[in-house]
Amino acid sequence: MPDLKPVAVITGASAGIGAALANVFADNGHALVLVARRAPQLKVLADAIEERGHARPHVIVLDLGQPDAAARIEDELRETGLEAKFLVNNAGFGLMGPAASLDRGQQLAMIDLNVRVLTELSLRFAESLVRQQGGILNVASVASFMPGPGMAVYHATKAYVLSFSEALHRELGGQGVRVTALCPGPVETEFMARAGIPENYFPRFLSRSAERVALEGYDGLMRGRRVVIPGSKNKGAAWLARLLPRRVVLWMLRRVSGA
Numbered sequence: 059m060p061d062l063k064p065v066a067v068i069t070g071a072s073a074g075i076g077a078a079l080a081n082v083f084a085d086n087g088h089a090l091v092l093v094a095r096r097a098p099q100l101k102v103l104a105d106a107i108e109e110r111g112h113a114r115p116h117v118i119v120l121d122l123g124q125p126d127a128a129a130r131i132e133d134e135l136r137e138t139g140l141e142a143k144f145l146v147n148n149a150g151f152g153l154m155g156p157a158a159s160l161d162r163g164q165q166l167a168m169i170d171l172n173v174r175v176l177t178e179l180s181l182r183f184a185e186s187l188v189r190q191q192g193g194i195l196n197v198a199s200v201a202s203f204m205p206g207p208g209m210a211v212y213h214a215t216k217a218y219v220l221s222f223s224e225a226l227h228r229e230l231g232g233q234g235v236r237v238t239a240l241c242p243g244p245v246e247t248e249f250m251a252r253a254g255i256p257e258n259y260f261p262r263f264l265s266r267s268a269e270r271v272a273l274e275g276y277d278g279l280m281r282g283r284r285v286v287i288p289g290s291k292n293k294g295a296a297w298l299a300r301l302l303p304r305r306v307v308l309w310m311l312r313r314v315s316g317a
């Protein structure tokens with residue numbers, strides 16, 4: 059096999075946490091492949107990274123909801139002489155409202171992006187990650203730790219991401235591949251408006267910037283941590299959700315969401 063250049067593939071890099079992660083990976087010397095649907099935002103980010111003196115990221119403008127999206131990323135890497143050393147599964151979205159009333163198609167598309175695409179990319183690149191002794195950073199959420207009346211499907215997708223990532227951490231760890239689930243609390247990004255979450259819905263003390271979340275996620279991945287929960291209050295919430303009886307957690311979340 060010819061010498062392939064190792065890269066970090068980051069999905070959902072056009073905004074929010076994904077863009078912040080791209081900056082952190084670039085500043086730590088990684089060559090990047092940035093994936094999202096919006097070309098202008100990806101170009102602005104690639105320009106900024108290049109202007110800071112780093113290698114220009116390779117941009118793939120792609121709707122990950124397309125059934126062949128993961129195969130297309132793999133093909134493009136091969137054709138351009140690149141190989142995934144790190145995979146950051148960050149693209150995702152949520153929707154707020156009672157599951158039975160929200161649009162069914164959009165909720166299924168959410169499962170497709172948050173769960174199926176993340177799984178397919180992780181499995182598809184496992185071999186190259188082993189070869190490169192790299193890692194996977196899967197963006198889960200504090201929502202991973204609790205069922206969420208008012209965002210039922212979103213919480214369920216993120217519970218999957220946490221469970222899958224923790225198991226992969228164990229399975230691939232012995233082969234030199236780090237796998238980390240990054241579980242942020244609320245982060246002020248486009249995510250909120252897209253999900254239909256009202257402004258100031260989450261208490262400010264739980265919020266963290268995308269940049270801080272990205273730094274902690276990168277650091278946790280490089281240290282080989284299984285789970286990273288940015289912020290002590292969010293760690294506390296995740297811990298409580300594991301300790302309290304499920305019916306109490308459900309009651310609390312239902313009170314907050316009103317669902």
Ligand SMILES: NC(=O)c1ccc[n+]([C@@H]2O[C@H](COP(=O)([O-])OP(=O)(O)OC[C@H]3O[C@@H](n4cnc5c(N)ncnc54)[C@H](OP(=O)(O)O)[C@@H]3O)[C@@H](O)[C@H]2O)c1
Pocket residue numbers: 069070071072073074075076093094095096097099120121122123148149150151152171197198199200241242243244245246247248249250252
């Ligand atoms: N913000 C929070 O409070 C929060 C908290 C915990 C976890 N998270 C998780 O963090 C991750 C990033 O969220 P964020 O807050 O940074 O949200 P964001 O600002 O809305 O960014 C989402 C990213 O995903 C990309 N994306 C969405 N659908 C896509 C598709 N079909 N194909 C390709 N790319 C797609 C978007 O790019 P395009 O629109 O250009 O395609 C964008 O780059 C998500 O997995 C989210 O669940 C967020």
